[in-house]
Amino acid sequence: MKRILFPTDFSDVATNAFVHALEFAKQVKGELILLHTFEIPVYDSQVFPENFAIIYNSLELAKFEMFKDEIPKLRQIAAARKLDDIVINHRLMDGDLVYNMKKAIKEDKIDFVVMGTSGIAGWNAFFLGTNTDAVISGVEVPILCVPVESKFNKVKTIGFTTRYREKDKKELRKVLTIAKKMNAQIKCLYVKTQNSDVTDATIKEWENEFKEEQVQFLVLPCEEVKETILDFVLYKDIDILAMIAYKRSFFESLFSPSFTKKLTKDIAIPVLIMHEQ
Incomplete structure (x- = not known):
């Protein structure tokens, strides 16, 4: 069974991509691993010596409660599409998203990643941001990037x-x-x-x-x-555009604002990023 990592922040962007992840899991006979990451603010223990542990524990608890509340909503989406037989597991991790993605891919033996991107800003952040080069060079599994404007249709x-x-x-x-x-x-x-x-x-x-x-x-x-x-x-x-992740300069050119505006607004389709081996 294929294992599909689905990073989510439970936003509308992620929820839209979740439908694609469900349908993709159905096609490849895979299971989903939902990854939610969060970063706890850094506090100076010298400033809050007595409440230091309490602050961190309360923040972690709040993140866990939110995570616990959001999971049933995703399961309702799966049930509504008659895809509730797909196995869904969960990971809640503290820290940087890119670092945690790599860790989860290695530990859970992930075969694919499906994730949402929020329009032009999302594409630029994913392909051109400071973390992007690390994603492209450090993640060796295919990544299906789903623009928020892309509604699921049968892939022909x-x-x-x-x-x-x-x-x-x-x-x-x-x-x-x-x-x-x-x-x-x-x-x-x-x-x-x-x-x-x-x-x-x-x-x-x-x-x-x-x-x-x-x-x-x-x-x-x-x-x-x-x-x-x-x-x-x-x-x-x-219906899906598959591209190989060449040099970073290629993506800097390809996913310029003018190009991504047309790609996400006029032609809203997922992009499957393959990696050179």
């Missing part, structure tokens, strides 16, 4: 951007495994610029290797890579 087509590298082929096979469980097809996009070093022979090799699979390859000549990806998502009816 998964888009996959590639540069026809051998390591891309390995990640494509992972996405193909997911697609088969969802009974979905894959459309691969390569944006061929003037600086492209991919040969026609390489493209043909890929097409032959995957000819028995539900995979379609598209090579679009264009110098505007980001705009071509948007057109690909829009006009090819992509």
